[in-house]
Amino acid sequence: MSRIAPAALPRRAAPGRLAIGRLAFRRLARNRGALAALFVLVAVALACLVGPFLTGHAPERAYPDLRQLPPGFAAEPGPERLGPALARLAFRMRARVEGYAVEDGRLRLTLAAERPIATRSLVYLPRSDLFGEPHVVERAPDGTRLVIAVPIRRLHFLLGTDVHGRDLLTRSLVAGRVSLLIGLVATAVALLVGVAYGAVSGFLGGRTDAVMMRLVDILYALPFVFFVMVLVVFFRASLALILVAIGAVEWLDMARIVRAQTLALRRRDFVRAAEALGLSTLAILRRHIVPNTLGPITVAATLLVPRVILLESFLSFLGLGVQEPQTSWGVLIAEGARAIESAPGMLAGPACFLVATLMALNILGDGLADALDPRGAA
């Protein structure tokens, strides 16, 4: 594991570290749960990146006639939604529906009115997004009665639609981008601060260490989530602020882990040798201390991502986090929870995405911890 200063020995020692990594990877590959978790994560990430282009709906596109649909495979508009939608459209065309019939995907619609119906007004049909281009089959001489044939579009909403009639699958995927981005970036912030703080504290030791760790202890005792909430509310929630606020709160664990590792490494011969050779503190930290703590840091970071995503969803759920028009899983779950009596299905999609991601990250983190543990069987 230990890397030897290039000045002290030829670079023959390098493969040792490589081997550790490869061994850990092999152990991880044998852990079926961790592999499945990795697969789920990659799938969710890919779906969030590419998926919104493939669902056939823009995330902001609202279908006013198809609000709060339950999740399902059925093509919309289904037969039970056709009547109300047609009545609404006919009203716009200043006509009324006299009758309609559906045969293999085409609608035969009879419209009637007191005054002649303008053929121009038929554009309302395709504009509603529920129907294709209409064409007139039959027209009464005075124009007060029209028979139209129009193809019915087949729209799919696998996860249903929200209160505005927006596709929840598309929105969940777009929300996933925000949630995952916050998870990764805020973890990176926490990682940088925590690793720097812990390494310096552990390496310098003595009184500096005592003071620095006392500060961490104090911060630990604080109800931090309340702080983040104050911060986010009073300074208008923006994505950047949420990132910084969460990152600034979650570095404490990282600092403790890195410090403990550093303290142990500090007494190792290769660090002493580097010191004896006159390397500067910064160089030792960068070359020897931090690379050798990479294992535990990787594990801690992997387990931190779900915590950060959870914190973000928590804030967004309370309406304090990500704001419209942006959305995140927390926002969607909040919307679902609010509509629970009229449309319990709205909750399903976003909640499943969030839970699956969190679970996969936790399982992967545990798997990494096992794989990197040198005591585990090789």
Place this chain on the structure above:
Amino acid sequence: MIAYTLRRLLQAVPTLFLVITLSFFLMRLAPGGPFDLERPLPPAAMENLRRVYGLDQPLPVQFARYLAALATGDLGPSFSFRDLSVADLFARGLPVSMTLGALALALALGLGIGLGVLAASRRGGLIDRLVGVLASVSLSVPNFVVAPLLQIAFGLSLRWLPLSGWEGGAPAHLILPVITLALPQVGAIARLTRTAMAEALGAPHIRTLRAMGVPPLIVARHALRGALLPVVAILGPLAAALLTGSVVVETIFGLPGIGRYFVDGALNRDYTLVMGTVVLVAVLVLLLNLAGDLLSAVLDPRLRLGA
């Protein structure tokens, strides 16, 4: 022990001061104020309001005044709830939050420790596997997902329990909130207890007891004493988690507790209400941290030497 307690309480003072200072200045440096309405007030009225509440003074003066008032236990008037002081609001909300928190804590500890002990005594058994699943699920299923699911199941489908509301703390209204609040902690505590109990059961003094033919129940009691240490040690963080969770639970179930006041206060820039909540929460967390450390010392004589 008393000297130790006093010293710890003294040590908490700078921490509290840090909390108060940080939140006070953070809030005041943010743009906007408690009297920003949709329709702006006439300047003279605004000036008057600001003078009455002392907001026209320079910040350090306001801070000194707030601290002085706080030292006498006065949390100040609420800015958003007219004619009510923060203390009044707490007098209303605290019983709700405390009932919720205490019940959830009791449920989490009772169920968590019980499951953990059972899991440790039959390793690899049904309960053991259940604890494993519960622990990982509770890490990944946030309470704001659990709560609506419980509402759907018991409120909408089965119609056994009310969806939301408080109704003076009627038991039926308490069940779902308490379960939501306790559930995530049950998994964590059970896992912790299981690991510690398994270790304790293998310890030399327990083996000796067994070899001497002491009845299993008494052996378990001795082992539990050691196994409870890690559980007691997380009492502080546990309290913090429950307090955070109560914000969500009170929002979802429409309960008039401190968490709701905090969110409303923050959204309305009610400086004193937010400050009061932060101080209250900080004091609670610090006290429970202390309680955890003291209990650890009671359970483990080795820790008393350092005290």
